[in-house]
Amino acid sequence: MTIQDIQTILQPELVNRLERKISYLSDLQSAIKNNQISQVYQLLDPHKFNDNLQKILSETSVAQLDSLVADIKKDIAAFLAPELINYVVTNFDFLTLEPVADDTTLYDVYIGDWWDHRQLGTLNVLTVVLTSDDSITSELIETAKLSDEETLNATKIQEVKKVITGLESFLADNTKRSLELQVIEDQLAEISANKSGLFGRSDKVTREALEKKQELLIATQKRMPEVEEKLNKQQAYLLRFEKEDALRQLELQAISAYYVDVPTFITELQHIYVSYMTKLDQK
Amino acid sequence: MDKFKTQLYSSQLKADLDLFNQLQILIDALSTTENMPESLTILQKILAFDSHQSKMVRIDNDYWFPSTHWVTIAFAKISDQASLSPTKVVLPNAQKVAELHFSEWPNAAFRFVQAPLAAGGYYLVETAQNLRVLYWDIAHKRFYLDTNQFAKLVQTQAVQLAGLDALDIFQKRLTAIASQFIEIAYDIDLPGIDAQKQVDLEMVRKDLSTNILDSLFVLGAKQQFILKRMTGEKSGAIITIGEVSLKLTTHHINDGHEQWTYDIIDDNRNVTIYTLFQQLPFFYQWYSDHLTVVGLKDKREVFVD
Numbered sequence: 348m349t350i351q352d353i354q355t356i357l358q359p360e361l362v363n364r365l366e367r368k369i370s371y372l373s374d375l376q377s378a379i380k381n382n383q384i385s386q387v388y389q390l391l392d393p394h395k396f397n398d399n400l401q402k403i404l405s406e407t408s409v410a411q412l413d414s415l416v417a418d419i420k421k422d423i424a425a426f427l428a429p430e431l432i433n434y435v436v437t438n439f440d441f442l443t444l445e446p447v448a449d450d451t452t453l454y455d456v457y458i459g460d461w462w463d464h465r466q467l468g469t470l471n472v473l474t475v476v477l478t479s480d481d482s483i484t485s486e487l488i489e490t491a492k493l494s495d496e497e498t499l500n501a502t503k504i505q506e507v508k509k510v511i512t513g514l515e516s517f518l519a520d521n522t523k524r525s526l527e528l529q530v531i532e533d534q535l536a537e538i539s540a541n542k543s544g545l546f547g548r549s550d551k552v553t554r555e556a557l558e559k560k561q562e563l564l565i566a567t568q569k570r571m572p573e574v575e576e577k578l579n580k581q582q583a584y585l586l587r588f589e590k591e592d593a594l595r596q597l598e599l600q601a602i603s604a605y606y607v608d609v610p611t612f613i614t615e616l617q618h619i620y621v622s623y624m625t626k627l628d629q630k
Numbered sequence: 631m632d633k634f635k636t637q638l639y640s641s642q643l644k645a646d647l648d649l650f651n652q653l654q655i656l657i658d659a660l661s662t663t664e665n666m667p668e669s670l671t672i673l674q675k676i677l678a679f680d681s682h683q684s685k686m687v688r689i690d691n692d693y694w695f696p697s698t699h700w701v702t703i704a705f706a707k708i709s710d711q712a713s714l715s716p717t718k719v720v721l722p723n724a725q726k727v728a729e730l731h732f733s734e735w736p737n738a739a740f741r742f743v744q745a746p747l748a749a750g751g752y753y754l755v756e757t758a759q760n761l762r763v764l765y766w767d768i769a770h771k772r773f774y775l776d777t778n779q780f781a782k783l784v785q786t787q788a789v790q791l792a793g794l795d796a797l798d799i800f801q802k803r804l805t806a807i808a809s810q811f812i813e814i815a816y817d818i819d820l821p822g823i824d825a826q827k828q829v830d831l832e833m834v835r836k837d838l839s840t841n842i843l844d845s846l847f848v849l850g851a852k853q854q855f856i857l858k859r860m861t862g863e864k865s866g867a868i869i870t871i872g873e874v875s876l877k878l879t880t881h882h883i884n885d886g887h888e889q890w891t892y893d894i895i896d897d898n899r900n901v902t903i904y905t906l907f908q909q910l911p912f913f914y915q916w917y918s919d920h921l922t923v924v925g926l927k928d929k930r931e932v933f934v935d
Binding site: 593 | 843845848867
């Protein structure tokens with residue numbers, strides 16, 4: 348077979364493939380040009396689009412398509428993001444989204460706009476998938492099962508509070524201990540002044556008893572910095588536990604204002620692609 | 631044995647009586663003057679009066695009052711002129727120091743005590759809880775609010791019972807007095823008392839730790855007041871209370887640190903930080919828990935315990 352023969356055999360398939368690529372990119376260009384967002388998503392991942400929306404299955408491989416737009420993915424994401432973000436914040440208005448630095452394809456999703464709101468997950472603008480943090484959702488499911496007065500950290504909080512009360516009372520007793528120490532020092536000084544030994548043996552016994560007590564008090568006083576440090580640690584624990592509870596409570600309140608329960612909310616998040624595409628199709 | 635010189639005795643007696651006569655003239659002038667700078671000048675002369683210049687005549691009975699009494703009388707006069715709500719001077723039985731009664735706070739009484747400072751000056755103190763309101767240095771023209779203890783005072787039952795209107799009247803009273811003092815070149819420091827000036831109220835310490843803000847978040851959330859991260863040009867945190875916003879704003883300063891301020895945004899300009907302390911127990915609890923950091927910056931050096 349000549350070179351020309353080989354080329355003649357391969358040419359139609361190659362031309363065909365190039366045409367498909369040109370056609371694909373042309374379709375994508377047209378969709379972007381005409382603001383046909385749904386069409387853009389369909390072109391980016393026809394399998395997902397068709398599977399989810401029961402459309403005719405395309406034979407094109409996603410990987411093949413992906414490679415065609417690999418170098419402009421971030422730009423496509425920047426194009427798609429405003430509409431999607433608007434959809435998310437309109438339909439889940441207690442969620443706040445913040446772009447991930449240096450990656451236009453991703454947005455961090457937080458519950459609420461309060462102080463130190465927790466990150467629920469990450470939204471991929473190109474795939475319209477919200478990857479959520481299972482630990483947060485399971486905590487919320489657990490919290491929802493509790494009565495109004497209960498919290499997940501209630502027992503821990505109670506324990507830490509007890510420890511704090513003990514430590515605080517130890518610290519508060521320091522003035523009393525200082526005074527007691529002063530009295531002992533005075534008494535010891537008085538005994539020392541009675542060197543003549545008028546009281547003999549009883550003086551010695553008293554001195555020993557006082558010295559023991561003095562030693563004990565000094566040792567207790569020396570523990571002050573250590574106790575203060577422990578108190579600080581316990582207060583930090585208490586704050587952490589109370590903050591966790593407060594965050595969960597607010598998150599649950601926000602979700603409950605819109606959904607019957609947490610699983611329904613999670614399901615909604617998992618179906619965000621379908622609901623978004625449906626919404627786009629209705630436009 | 632010295633010879634008794636009647637003429638000398640008579641001269642000294644006259645000199646002493648003249649001295650007390652001068653005091654009487656000053657006290658009379660203080661009672662009649664309606665002019666604030668004049669009453670301050672008279673007060674200074676009364677305070678400078680030294681009865682020990684009198685060699686023979688002594689007044690030592692229930693009618694001899696200490697300097698704080700005359701400070702009270704003068705302040706009552708200024709205070710009365712500064713507000714439509716009257717100020718009364720009451721002399722409790724068997725006491726030598728008059729008390730001040732501001733009509734807006736009918737269940738609270740105040741008195742002046744001498745400040746233990748080399749510079750002198752007086753503290754206006756609420757009598758039941760012994761809480762200091764302000765420092766008044768007549769000689770050096772200084773008029774400062776004790777922000778720590780005033781915040782505590784607005785929590786007391788007597789002041790709480792009187793309500794927000796009463797607090798408003800009292801704050802306006804102090805603001806009006808301060809305005810008059812400014813005209814005679816006083817140094818004034820009444821942080822947070824004027825409803826018209828509720829922005830950039832500086833906190834004592836720079837660089838707030840996250841823990842302190844976490845703690846405000848936790849305390850607020852328990853009462854359904856939600857601390858939020860501030861958005862926009864400035865950074866910090868914000869709590870919305872109806873139509874009022876309490877902002878904790880951070881400002882970058884040249885030394886690389888961050889200065890935090892309170893900004894109270896109220897379109898009606900009725901609310902002060904003390905109104906919020908009174909209205910929001912969680913806010914005051916947080917404020918007092920972290921007073922050494924988030925306390926309002928004031929002239930702490932003159933407030934000695």
